[in-house]
Amino acid sequence: MKIKGIKILYAAAALGLMPFPASAAEGQEVEATVAVGESLTSADALAKAGEYDRAIVIIERFLARNPANTEGQLLYARTLSWKGEYEKAIEVYGEVIQREPRNAEAHAGYARVLSWKGEYGRSVEAYRRSLDIAPGSSDARTGLARTLWWKGEADGALKELSAVLSKEPGNGEALALERRLRQDRGPSAKAVYLNASDSDRNRIESYQASFTDTFGIPGHRFEFAYKRFESSLPDRSATASFLDLKDSIKVMGRAVLTPRISLVSLDSSTNDTVYLTEGLSFNMPLAKGTAMTAVYSRYPLADTARLIENNIRVREAALALTHEARGATVSASALSASYSDGNSRYDLAAGLAAALFKEPRVVVGVVSEYRDFSGRTLSGYFNPPNIFSNRVYADASGRVWQKLVYRAKAALGTQSYEGKSEYATSFQAGLEWEASRDLSFEALYKYSRSALESASGFRFEEFRAGVNYLF
Incomplete structure (x- = not known):
């Protein structure tokens, strides 16, 4: 059987499907690789599953015997781009374009990698060259729309998406991108109802509404929001209302600066007050795959009736960095906070996440966090000396039946504080039904045990439902 297998192996090599093995041992090793499907088809399947290195090995072996094979080169460039090797992918796409200047797929792939690098102007030009050759390509036109959006040209992006959807009304990628674009640009409106409880017998109901629009001002995105929280315990109740105004301002090309001002009204049996709070966030790409977020915020804690009664306010400053490469994301953050009851804390956190599949999108990760309070107070929030x-x-x-979007997240871990450790678990699941291009409904359920958002660290449960409308 081995001799027969090696004969087949050498026949495949003679046809140019793979290189000749240098020895019988190497032949058996390569034969094993053939047995699991060494071909462009299997390489494509591996790449789509996130097995980029294995896919690249197969493609490179194929191209060693077929260096000018267009299909192999396009698959090679696409896999390299998914792996994050943008420069090498651009080089391979360029080789195909030089040999076949009217290859629309090569121009579109070249444009896609340029957009991922942040070279939006060159990317738009490459997409337009691809569409000059193949004007009916919905993939290229959708890619052009996405790049125009990233470039800050929302109207142009929506025009390209309209052209795609006029021919393919059920194009899921174009519909999802159009919805995100319209939500980002506005005008749009959202209403949410929330109901939550914890094992300390705290209950909270919240009614929220928001409206977003640019009002025709380039580089600005205004959001008006009203939130009302009705908190209760068996022996008391309190309400907190917030009227927020935010303006997300694009600065220095790709950075976003978002100032916030809020009017806060607290009403309880012991406290009735109105005041202003503020916040400021800044998000900026630093280098290839790296982004920084800095946040300052001052706000009251309104999770429970006791917190509202005590009018506990928090002033926070935080800095976070993220870096994405080869399908993985590394994050680190630091936070400093001071409380109106004289307490203070700092947080340190680090995380690593990796995408296993693209559709459905599956991400797995690990997070470590250390939180340290300067003192122990009895103001109504969970504040042991330190928590690790x-x-x-x-x-x-993912998406089901084109119009139904789902998301689920589960976590398992441990928490240690005051010399003891206990398990922490959480689960959440949500659905969004896109009833039309303008209207969608969403629902979310969340459960956690020994979670930090619970005052006692035991159980927390939340349900929310919402409706979104795009004008």
Whole structure:
């Protein structure tokens, strides 16, 4: 059987499907690789499953015997781009374009990698060259729309998407991108109802509404939001209302600066007050795959009736860095906070996440966090001297029947504080039904045990439902 297998192997090599083995041992090793499907088809399947290195080995072996094979080169460039090797992918796409200047797929792939690099102007030009050759390509036109959006040209992006959807009304990628674009640009409106409880017998109901629009001002995105929280315990109740105004301002090309001002009204049996709070966030790409977020915020804690009664306010400053490469994301953050009751804390956190599949999108990750309070107060929030927590999680999202979007996340970990440790678990699942291009409904359920958002660290449960409308 081995001799017969090696004969088949050498026959395949003679046809140019793979290189000749240098020895019988190497032949058997390569034969084993053939047995699991060494071909462009199997390489494509591996790449789509996130097995980029294995796919690249197969493609490179194929191209060693067929260096000018267009299909192999396009698959090679696409896999390299998914792996994050943009420069090498651009080089391979360029070789195909030089040999076949009217290859629309090569121009579109070249444009896609340029957009991922942040070279939006060159990307738009390459997409337009691809569409000059193949004007009916919905993939290229959708890619052009996405790049125009990233470039800040929302109207042009929506025009390209309209052209795609006029021919393919059920194009899921174009519909999803159009919805995100319209939500980002506005005008749009959202209403949410929330109901939550914990093992300390706290209950909270919240009614929220928001409206977003650019009002025709380039580089700005205004959001008006009203939130009302009705908190209760068996022996008391309190309400907190927030009227927020945010303006997301694009600065320095790709950075976003978002100032916020809020009017806060608290009403309880012991406290009735109105005041202003503020916040500021800044998000900026630093280098290839790296982004920084800095946040300052001052706000009251309104999770429970006791917190509202005590009018506990928090002033926070935080800095976070993320870096994405080869399908993985590394994150680190630091936070400093001071409380109106004289307490203070700092947080340190680090995480690593990796995408396992693209559709459905599955991400797994691990997060470690350390939280340290300067003192122990009895103001109504969970504040032991220090907390060290570790958790692993899995996050899955996708689309069913084109109009139904789902997302589920589960986490398991441990929390240690005051010399003891206990397990922490959480789960959440959500659905969004896109009833039309303008209207969608969403629902979310969340459960956690020994979670930090619970005052006692035991159980927390939340349900929310919402409706979104795009004008």
